[in-house]
Amino acid sequence: MKFLLDANFLMIPGKFKVDVFRELEKFGRPELFTLDIVVKELGKLSHGKGKSAFYAKLGLSFVQEKDIGILESQDRKADSELVRLSGEGFTVCTQDKILISKIRKKGFHIIFLRQGKYLEIK
16 A cells, blocks of 8 residues: 655654554555655754654654655645645545545545544545
8 A cells, every 4th residue: 555644644653652654554565655845844844943843853764764755746735746646546644634634525545643542544
């Protein structure tokens, strides 16, 4: 199964102490991808201060450590790309409620963190 990871999803392990990579295995053999603009977003956040910067740095380290493929964006907005790619065989993994709603309206699946403990697919 091809999973497309959003920035806020890559920050879950730091923020909620949930191993999202192990959790994704319960939905099938994971092929992990993210967008170049998501990596840039994490880079910007990582240069800030506080917990969010730490979570972003951790998310960036996962991109390299977990050998997550980086797809080149056709749009300048991550949300638009995530919606578009959800229609091309990717299951989007995000915590963004607006993005979840857009993808669900199109009839595609998303994965999100439920109750701060486990991943759920809808």
